[in-house]
Amino acid sequence: MDTDEGRKLIRVVQTCSACPSQWDAWTVGGQYLYLRYRHGLGCVEWHTGPEVEADTAESWNGGLSGLLVEWDDGTGGGDISLEDFLAVAGLELAPGASVS
Known part of the structure; x- marks a missing residue:
């Protein structure tokens, strides 16, 4: 993932507002990111898309998530x-990112 494209978000959708705060996000390069904050812990995970089961070993071990x-x-x-x-x-x- 290109550093600049991988750090700039073009679309962000809040999926939970508190406990945890979480969002689905897409970079300008089209990479899907899962953003989550709970109990003071924040993380950004990349996946092939929002439909990928993030907790499965196949997703992580198969290089579909990280x-x-x-x-x-x-x-x-x-x-x-x-x-x-x-x-x-x-x-x-x-610039011009969609946030909902």
């Missing part, structure tokens, strides 16, 4: 704004 970044902010918190999540994860919205 971890882009994760962190523990030590707060134990359950919700985070998209802006704060992107800043910590090193991601950004592309």
